[in-house]
Amino acid sequence: MTARTDTLTDNLRFLRALIARPKNIGAVAPSSRALARAIARQIDPARPGPILELGPGTGVITAAILDRGVAPERVTVIEYDPDFAAAIAARFHGVHVIQGDAFDLNRTLGAGHTEPFAGIVSGIPLLNFPVPRRQVYVQSLTDHLAPGAALIQFSYGMHAPVAPPPDHNVVCAALVWANLPPARVWVYRRI
Numbered sequence: 001m002t003a004r005t006d007t008l009t010d011n012l013r014f015l016r017a018l019i020a021r022p023k024n025i026g027a028v029a030p031s032s033r034a035l036a037r038a039i040a041r042q043i044d045p046a047r048p049g050p051i052l053e054l055g056p057g058t059g060v061i062t063a064a065i066l067d068r069g070v071a072p073e074r075v076t077v078i079e080y081d082p083d084f085a086a087a088i089a090a091r092f093h094g095v096h097v098i099q100g101d102a103f104d105l106n107r108t109l110g111a112g113h114t115e116p117f118a119g120i121v122s123g124i125p126l127l128n129f130p131v132p133r134r135q136v137y138v139q140s141l142t143d144h145l146a147p148g149a150a151l152i153q154f155s156y157g158m159h160a161p162v163a164p165p166p167d168h169n170v171v172c173a174a175l176v177w178a179n180l181p182p183a184r185v186w187v188y189r190r191i
Helices: 005-020 031-042 058-068 082-089 100-107 131-143
Strands: 051-054 075-079 096-099 116-123 146-156 168-176 183-190
Touching: 031 058, 031 146, 031 168, 031 183, 051 058, 058 075, 075 082, 075 100, 082 096, 100 131, 131 146, 131 183
Parallel strands: 051 075, 051 116, 075 096, 116 146
Antiparallel strands: 146 183, 168 183
16 A cells, blocks of 8 residues: 555544544544654663553554664554554554553553653543543553653643653654644653
């Protein structure tokens, strides 16, 4: 397929999911390549260890992570929507795709996963969930990070979607106007 065909197919898949399950999508359009690149810039490809992406949707951020120089074998994605999960698995050979719930990370990853992540990217639409659920989610993710590794979350709000857990901070690493709607890239890190 060409990039143009991929984009059209992705947009149609996104539209179907948005109509069927709007709370799970949380956006009016797929993430732009500009947003994906801004997110991927927060990952250090030279840092050893696996990378986790949650809620990859159409895979534009997955592609940017791989373009950043992260080997596919290092990337695990967790996608709740079975159609998106199948499309990611078909498109990105070598990437480990899990169809499951990012909010139940321990069960979704399985007992065999013990290695901390060198980076976690979350595309979960956190502003669609109550604050207590967001707090538990972000704490769970930071518990799975290697020391000094970043949790990267994007959102469409003016402020971070959840306050950082104790002993962490959060900074706005980018404001991406070339996205519909414009988005902010938030980086949580242990201090």
